[in-house]
Each structure stands twice: as structure tokens, then as C-alpha cells.
Amino acid sequence: MEGTGAMMSTDERLAYMAGQILRNFAVKGQEAAIAATVDHIVQFWDPGMKARAVAMLSDPDAALPEDVRAVFARVQKDSAPA
Amino acid sequence: MTFTREKDFGTPEKTGETVSLTIDGQPVSVPAGTSIMRAAAMVDTAIPKLCATDSLESFGSCRMCLVEIEGRKGYPASCTTPVAPDMVVRTETDKLRKLRRGVMELYISDHPLDCLTCSANGDCELQDVAGSVGLRDVRFGYEGASHLDGCKDESNPYFTFDPAKCIVCSRCVRACDEVQGTLALTVDGRGFASKISASQDVGFLPSECVSCGACVQACPTSALIENTVIEKGTPDRAVVTTCAYCGVGCTFRAEMRGQDLVRMVPWKEGKANHGHSCVKGRFAWGYAQHRDRILNPMVRDSVDEPWREVSWDEAIARVASEFRRIQNAYGTRAIGGVTSSRCTNEETFLVQKLIRQGFGNNNVDTCARVCHSPTGYGLKTTFGTSAGTQDFDSVEQADVILVIGANPTDGHPVFGSRIKKRLREGAKLIVVDPRRIDLVRSPHIAAAHHLPLRPGTNVALLTAMAHVIVTEGLVNEAYIRERCDTDAYAEWAAFVSEPARSPEAIEDLTGVPAADLRAAARLYATGGNGAIYYGLGVTEHSQGSSTVMAIANLAMATGNVGRPGTGVNPLRGQNNVQGSCDMGSFPHELPGYRHIADSATRALFEQDWAVTLDPEPGLRINNMLDAATDGTFKGIFIQGEDILQSDPNTTHVAAGLAAMECVVVQDLFLNETARYAHVFLPGSTFLEKDGTFTNAERRIQRVRKVMEPKNGPDGKGYADWEVVQRVAQAMGLDWHYTHPAQIMDEIARLTPAFAGVTYDLLEARGSLQWPVNGAAPEGTPTMHADHFVRGKGLFVVTDYVPTDERTGPRFPLLLTTGRILSQYNVGAQTRRTANEAWHAEDRLEIHPLDAENRGIRDGDWVSLRSRAGETTLRALITERVAPGVVYTTFHHPDTQANVITTDFSDWATNCPEYKVTAVQVAPSNGPSEWQMQYRAQAEQSRRIEPAEPAE
Numbered sequence A: 001m002e003g004t005g006a007m008m009s010t011d012e013r014l015a016y017m018a019g020q021i022l023r024n025f026a027v028k029g030q031e032a033a034i035a036a037t038v039d040h041i042v043q044f045w046d047p048g049m050k051a052r053a054v055a056m057l058s059d060p061d062a063a064l065p066e067d068v069r070a071v072f073a074r075v076q077k078d079s080a081p082a
Numbered sequence B: 001m002t003f004t005r006e007k008d009f010g011t012p013e014k015t016g017e018t019v020s021l022t023i024d025g026q027p028v029s030v031p032a033g034t035s036i037m038r039a040a041a042m043v044d045t046a047i048p049k050l051c052a053t054d055s056l057e058s059f060g061s062c063r064m065c066l067v068e069i070e071g072r073k074g075y076p077a078s079c080t081t082p083v084a085p086d087m088v089v090r091t092e093t094d095k096l097r098k099l100r101r102g103v104m105e106l107y108i109s110d111h112p113l114d115c116l117t118c119s120a121n122g123d124c125e126l127q128d129v130a131g132s133v134g135l136r137d138v139r140f141g142y143e144g145a146s147h148l149d150g151c152k153d154e155s156n157p158y159f160t161f162d163p164a165k166c167i168v169c170s171r172c173v174r175a176c177d178e179v180q181g182t183l184a185l186t187v188d189g190r191g192f193a194s195k196i197s198a199s200q201d202v203g204f205l206p207s208e209c210v211s212c213g214a215c216v217q218a219c220p221t222s223a224l225i226e227n228t229v230i231e232k233g234t235p236d237r238a239v240v241t242t243c244a245y246c247g248v249g250c251t252f253r254a255e256m257r258g259q260d261l262v263r264m265v266p267w268k269e270g271k272a273n274h275g276h277s278c279v280k281g282r283f284a285w286g287y288a289q290h291r292d293r294i295l296n297p298m299v300r301d302s303v304d305e306p307w308r309e310v311s312w313d314e315a316i317a318r319v320a321s322e323f324r325r326i327q328n329a330y331g332t333r334a335i336g337g338v339t340s341s342r343c344t345n346e347e348t349f350l351v352q353k354l355i356r357q358g359f360g361n362n363n364v365d366t367c368a369r370v371c372h373s374p375t376g377y378g379l380k381t382t383f384g385t386s387a388g389t390q391d392f393d394s395v396e397q398a399d400v401i402l403v404i405g406a407n408p409t410d411g412h413p414v415f416g417s418r419i420k421k422r423l424r425e426g427a428k429l430i431v432v433d434p435r436r437i438d439l440v441r442s443p444h445i446a447a448a449h450h451l452p453l454r455p456g457t458n459v460a461l462l463t464a465m466a467h468v469i470v471t472e473g474l475v476n477e478a479y480i481r482e483r484c485d486t487d488a489y490a491e492w493a494a495f496v497s498e499p500a501r502s503p504e505a506i507e508d509l510t511g512v513p514a515a516d517l518r519a520a521a522r523l524y525a526t527g528g529n530g531a532i533y534y535g536l537g538v539t540e541h542s543q544g545s546s547t548v549m550a551i552a553n554l555a556m557a558t559g560n561v562g563r564p565g566t567g568v569n570p571l572r573g574q575n576n577v578q579g580s581c582d583m584g585s586f587p588h589e590l591p592g593y594r595h596i597a598d599s600a601t602r603a604l605f606e607q608d609w610a611v612t613l614d615p616e617p618g619l620r621i622n623n624m625l626d627a628a629t630d631g632t633f634k635g636i637f638i639q640g641e642d643i644l645q646s647d648p649n650t651t652h653v654a655a656g657l658a659a660m661e662c663v664v665v666q667d668l669f670l671n672e673t674a675r676y677a678h679v680f681l682p683g684s685t686f687l688e689k690d691g692t693f694t695n696a697e698r699r700i701q702r703v704r705k706v707m708e709p710k711n712g713p714d715g716k717g718y719a720d721w722e723v724v725q726r727v728a729q730a731m732g733l734d735w736h737y738t739h740p741a742q743i744m745d746e747i748a749r750l751t752p753a754f755a756g757v758t759y760d761l762l763e764a765r766g767s768l769q770w771p772v773n774g775a776a777p778e779g780t781p782t783m784h785a786d787h788f789v790r791g792k793g794l795f796v797v798t799d800y801v802p803t804d805e806r807t808g809p810r811f812p813l814l815l816t817t818g819r820i821l822s823q824y825n826v827g828a829q830t831r832r833t834a835n836e837a838w839h840a841e842d843r844l845e846i847h848p849l850d851a852e853n854r855g856i857r858d859g860d861w862v863s864l865r866s867r868a869g870e871t872t873l874r875a876l877i878t879e880r881v882a883p884g885v886v887y888t889t890f891h892h893p894d895t896q897a898n899v900i901t902t903d904f905s906d907w908a909t910n911c912p913e914y915k916v917t918a919v920q921v922a923p924s925n926g927p928s929e930w931q932m933q934y935r936a937q938a939e940q941s942r943r944i945e946p947a948e949p950a951e
């Protein structure tokens, strides 16, 4: 991440944060890590942040790593009105 | 309350079997080991004394306290003679009176007789004793009196040493040794020529002395006396209150003359400090009267304009109308607030209530975000509660003390002295810290192990300790079986046992020799009661939460939770960090750490507050700033915090604040954040309000108003809680608190851990450690005593994930940050006191090798550059830091260490990674361009236009 610490956009930062949470859960195995990350985001992110994360899914310019994309997709599913 | 000194029993309290004896015909029963002097004092028989005081072990040098004991020859000193069963003691006989008078004559012949003009007149033990022994004449003449006149040591800004008034009782020397543990004083010479001196006679200020004041408090005469007493005279009343600086939570008697504070004297009954304090609490309260303090509300339309002083009514109306306007234009969630760890529990509770009830969202956060949020997350996950497990007294039963990423002698000085005392008694010490902190080696103390790890590798190191404990069979299996989730334990044990987690495998990463790490792990696991104390060096990392959990794992694996002498204890930074977290300052949690999504808890509050609460978590500070930059967050209420200086990446914070339409700052001074503010509400000091603080041991203690608030036109001021209430009322909320006690009643009503807390009970008990409820009506000194709060203790696998902040060719050094004793946090208060005498600027500590490579000499200006920014400061060359590591404090706005720190943060809580920043250091000529610009803009934004004359 040479040089990016100070200059992330909000979207980049959200993707970065999700990736960081994933990495800390990675030792559980990918499926469990994704589930734990989704749970973490649901518990700690405000609705605006969640909405932005979900919006990134349909933004062609958003460069989301696969696992982060999987997390945001699950957040979208979980927060969709039942 | 009228003025009396706290009772002095002469010698310390003892615990033991009860012993009965007779003193002057009165039967007395006391614990074995108690001195005759103390036993007598317990039945209100005051034996004259000079060299004894109950904060110190008896010494027996003055021979004033002689008594007669039936069946024993001679006249033993009552301070050094312990009671014995059926002893018969006489304290007043003709012979004793004569002996005492003789001793007194000797003392007085060497003492100036200027009592009437002495600053201790009326508060002098020598005077009292002369009176009580009936001294009428001095046969030896008064010749000795003046040989030390004119040798006063006035180098310390807070107290004066006048050797002419010294009776060489050595109470000061012993206080410095026994209570403070600094060993700065000695008695030089003998007989009449003997003299007290500080570090080989260099004077107090340049000496080892840390200005804690213990010697001043111990001195029976005016030889060591507070300068404020010299200036103002002796006090006439005293009010007990709690220090507003650090998380130790020392209690003090604020000794007053009218509305004027004369001195702060640590309260002996205080359970956190037992009559001791540090330089900040005892002496550095002058900021309360500093001329920089803003006393009138102020507003301005834009931050380029000068401030305009207005009435309280106008300022409050402005806040309410702006916040409502913003919400109408941009939505309910477009505003938020920040609570303060410096303010009382009641004030913090009200700010989060204003936001949740009044703003209708959960956008509340606190500066604890930037220090101990990982503690909340980590300890809640593993143990089930977001707080330290012990009281401070517990350290007296610890056999092995493991200090990780904390510097108690600087950050938590009074507790630091307690640790030192326990270490002098023989407990073993392990220090895990990149820097050689003072505890590692100081008089009579040497750490068994210092593991100087590379910043950012805490998790790897702690996991390797766990590896040793598990693979060498040192775990406490019975404890784990009984109290912990065994499946989680098995998973964790398998994880840490992998060869890749051994001390040898991570040696290159952490820089800690494997053999040392193994020895330290063995000592912690097998050395008896193991107690862990940790600080910001644990939490302020990208893996802060993981590190807290790794610590909890270690403690559970060795059975070191749930009894005195053990435990896991965060050392909290600011005075009320614990309280502000307890009071629901985090955006996802209602008071008492209950998640906002929990509908049962929400219903409780909704009913009490007659509103519907937003069930979604709100924004954290850094996310508020992001949202502001993106244009969706427009207004903020900041109570008692300086986020521009205390939060990471100053440029990012400034951009966020600048993007808002209404920034409201409530503080004592025009702090850095106020440069971007539109409304300034002058704050009140802890001396001006009632309330409670909660210290690092979960101890709730009263803050008592000793003077009227000065903040307001015509001296009509308000406590901070009253101002928040007025804002709430102006926003249409039906609040009618007339005293903080009512706010505490509401907290107790809504928060199970506080259910039993009332001001009446606090008054009766002095303090209470939560939880205070039906199961623990007197509070809870040790948590998790029978079982963990969450049920079974939960081992959590903590994988080491390196920070993204990496060194490289451009930024080859690692910067870590910290604090020093005489300054406090961002320094807004301490910089406005004489504490500047000890720390006038922030310095960059750098190893001689790194300095030499760069051509830097001690004291040179250097530039410190990271990926985020650049600043300049002066270098301090020292081997306290390892090669490759540099260190600085962050107390002065001119340095702006947070211009350097990056946006990286803890993965779970976004607590900023202050402890690891890749930097480069180079020689420089002076302040950077950025600093100059900053200074100019700061001055510009601080202009105040005088108020228009009232008609």
C-alpha cells in the first residue's frame, strides 16, 4: 500500500477496511471469514457506509477484490427488506 | 465542611489477629503488628511525634514518642514498638513529659522562632508538638537557628525547600523512597550539620525529582511547602474531589480559602491513590485560572471571520437552529457528536442522549476511539465485559507483573509507584515494549526480562508466548476445563502450537531473541500470580483488538483471571475513558455496552425517553469526517475534545471539519479543533461542577464543585452538563435535571451494571467499583471471580497480520509515539501550567547509530517525514530506542506529530495506528513550511472581536 495511507477515497477506504477485517479472520478459512466479516460490518458500520459498500457492487469503476465483493454482496442480501 | 487536617495515625495500618492491651487505662483491641502509637491514636490518644506519619514505615529517630510499658525497663519509642497482648502502656507521666521537653528543646534551639510570619503558621506539626509537650523555655539558646538562612531552594516551580526550617526528621527522604519510589533525596552530613539534599545537591528541579509532592505532604514543618500556601496562606476548608487528568483517578482534598484554591492534597482514604499523587494532579491545576481560558460563548458565520462574543441564549439558539436546519436540508443522519473522556459520566451520558434522543441518530463517538476501543472489543469478546479485571490494590498480591506497551511511571505515575513498591518487595517484572521505559531499570528495580520488540509485532510475540506455554505443558488445564469454552481452547491450542508460531520462527520478525521470549513466557506461566497491565502500545495498532485478545488468551491459559494478584488490566489514558465508554459513547452501543440492534434494550430506553431510537449503528469519528468530505455529514457537537490534534492524519481531519456547515466546540480553550468551529461554548473545569468519573479499575468516584463556574457573561457560568441540557431544551427536548445526581439515577435505572449506584451510596462508601447491583450491592473489586461474565471464557485465535504501514527505502525507520509524566495528552491544560519547566517541547528520540548515519547531533533540528506528512522537531540521541526505531511524544501543537501518522487503524475498531509509522529523519534548519503556515492560520482563526456594548 505504499503511498496510499493518506489519500484513499471513501469508497477505497471501505473496500480496504473490509479487506483488512477479512484478513484478520482469514485463519478461519474463507467461508467462515466472509461470514464473520459480514457479521462485523452489520454490527459496526452505519447505514450510509453499508449503502456505499453495496453501491460499489454495481459500479463498474470499483475495483473490488473477489472476497470483498462476496462480503458486500452478502451485506446487500442481509439488509434487503425481507 | 470546615478545615481540619486528615487524622494521622503515625504508622501504617496492619492486618492480623486482634491483640488487646490497655493504654492510659483504656482497653484497646488492634491487629497484631500495629504500633503502640497507632493503637493510641485509634482511641484518640495523640502521642507527640515528629519523625512518624502513617504514610511511612516508622523510623524511630526523633525520640519524641516515648512511652512507659509496665514490666519493661526504659522508655521505648511508641512508633517502633508493636503492641503485645495484655500490655499496659502509659503515655503521659512526669518522667515522659520531662524527656520529651528535653528533646523538643534540642530541636527548637536549631530552629528559627519566626512562627508568626512562617507560611506554615497554624499548620505545623513542630508548633503543635511544642505546644503539647508544654515547651516554655529553651536552655540551649537559639544560636543554631540561623546557620542555614538564605539557602532556600526555589528551583521547583511548585514548592520551596527552606533548610532553615528543616528538623531533619527524614520524612521527606522516606516518602520519596517508600511512597514515590524515585529515591531522589538523601540526608547528608551528621548532627546539627545534617541536611536534606536532592540528587547530590543539584537542587530539586534538575534532580531526579519528579515533583510528585509526596515529600512536601510528609514534611511536618514549612521546610518543604507548596508555593501557593506561601502566596495565599493556609486553607480554611476542604472538599474531596477526583483528579481530572489520568485514568488512575486519584482523589484529593481541594483545600480552599473562600473561592480560591490553595492546594490539592491527595486524600488518604482514596482507594485508587491512598494519599499519593503525581505532579499533574497535585500541582498542575493553574490552567483553570489561565488567561487563555475562554469565558464567553462565541459565534461566527464562517471560519475566516473573527469570533463574536454573544450571550448564552444566542449561542444556544444558534446551535439548535443550525442543527435543525442541517437535518431538514440533508437528513437526520447528517449531524453527530463527540463525547469527552475528560468530562463526567453524567455529562457524557447527556451528550449521547442528546444525539440518540434529540438528533434521532447514533452518530456519537468518543476520543476513546483513538485509545482504548480495542480494549472494549477484545475483552468483551473473550471475557464478556469491556473493562479491566482488578482493582489497583490487587498488584500487592502479584508475583509476576507483565507490562505490555505501557509506561506506567510516566502515563499512570501513582500506579507506577505502586508497581515499583511491589517490585521492591520481590515481585518479578517482564516488560514488552520497543523502548526501554524507566521501569526496566530504576533504583532497586530491574526487569527480569525486557523484550524490545519491533513496533507492530505484538500479536506475533504474544502468540509465541502462548506457543511456549502450550507446548511446554504450562497451561492450567483444570482452570480451562472449569471456566472456558473447551472447544475454542482446543482450536486455539492447536493454532499456537504450530512450529511457525514458535519464538524461534518469529525471532527475525520481532527482533526478540527466542531464548528471552521463552524464559519470559515460562516466568509468567509458573511464577505464581501473574498480572498483566497494558496500555496504548497494545491498542493503537492495526491489530490492537487482536493483541488485547491475545493477552486475554494468555491469562486464561495460565488461570490468571478471577482472583486478586492476577488479571488483565488496561491502563486508561484520560481520567474518564472508562466512564465515557460505559456511558454509551460508541455509535453501536447504548450505555452498559449493549448493542443498539438489541430491541429489548432499545425498548427500555425508548420507553424512558419517549422516542423511537434508530436501530442502526452510527458513524465513528473517522467515518464522520469521511462523510463530511463526501458532503453527507454537515454538523458536529464536540464536547471537551481536540480531534484536530488528537486524531490521526491531521490533514484528513482538517478537510472533514472544513467541509461542515456547523461545528460546535465546547471546551476551556480555543483548541486546535476550534479553528474550524462556528460556535464556541466555554466549558467548565472539574473544580466547577458536580459529577462522577470512573477510573481504570471501574471505580466510580465523586467530582465535587469547589468553586462557581467562571464561564459566562457577568460571571454567570454553567457546568458542561447544564449547557448540554440547554441545547437539548432548545432542540425541543423535555429535560429538567437540577443536579447530576438525577442523571446518575437515570443511568442506574437504565444500566444493569450501575443499578445500585446512587450519590448517597457514593457519599457513604467513598467510591464504588461497578458492577453494583443486586448480586454485588457494594461493588466488584475483582471481576470474573466465580465464572466469566460471558459464561465461559472464550479463546480467540489471533493470527498475526502485518500492518500495511511498511518500512522501505524512502521510509526506513519506524516511529512510535508516547507520553511523558509532566504533560497530559495533547497538553491543552498542562501547557498552561508551570509543568512546562520539565517538558517545553516534543523531542525525537533516535538511536546513536541512526543519528550518526544521518549526521545528526543531539539537539539538532530534524525533519520527520512519513507518507502522510512532515514536521520538524529537535533530536534526542539515546539508546532507549533500538536502531531502526524512533520515538516522540505528542504534547505540543507546534510539533503536530499527527501530521505524520497515517490513516491505518485497528481492523475491528478503527483505533488509529499511532504506534507504527514508517518515517525518514533528516537534518533540517527549523520549522517546516507546513508548521509556519499552520501557525499563521491558527492565529488568524483565533481572533476575537470584542462584544458590542449592551444597550
Ligand code: SF4
Residues within 6 Å of the ligand: B165, B166, B167, B168, B169, B170, B171, B172, B173, B196, B215, B218, B219, B220, B221, B223, B224
Ligand atoms: S524537609 Fe521536612 S520532612 Fe524533610 S527532613 Fe526536613 S523537616 Fe523533615
Ligand code: SF4
Residues within 6 Å of the ligand: B172, B175, B176, B180, B182, B183, B184, B185, B198, B208, B209, B210, B211, B212, B213, B214, B215, B216
Ligand atoms: S517531589 Fe516526589 S520525587 Fe521529588 S523529592 Fe519529593 S517525593 Fe521525591
Ligand code: SF4
Residues within 6 Å of the ligand: B243, B244, B245, B246, B247, B248, B249, B250, B273, B277, B278, B279, B280, B281, B282, B412, B413, B414, B415
Ligand atoms: S494525573 Fe493521574 S496519577 Fe497524577 S494525580 Fe491525577 S489521577 Fe493521579
Ligand code: FES
Residues within 6 Å of the ligand: B048, B049, B050, B051, B052, B059, B060, B061, B062, B063, B064, B065, B077, B078, B079, B080
Ligand atoms: S515519632 Fe517515634 S521516634 Fe519519632
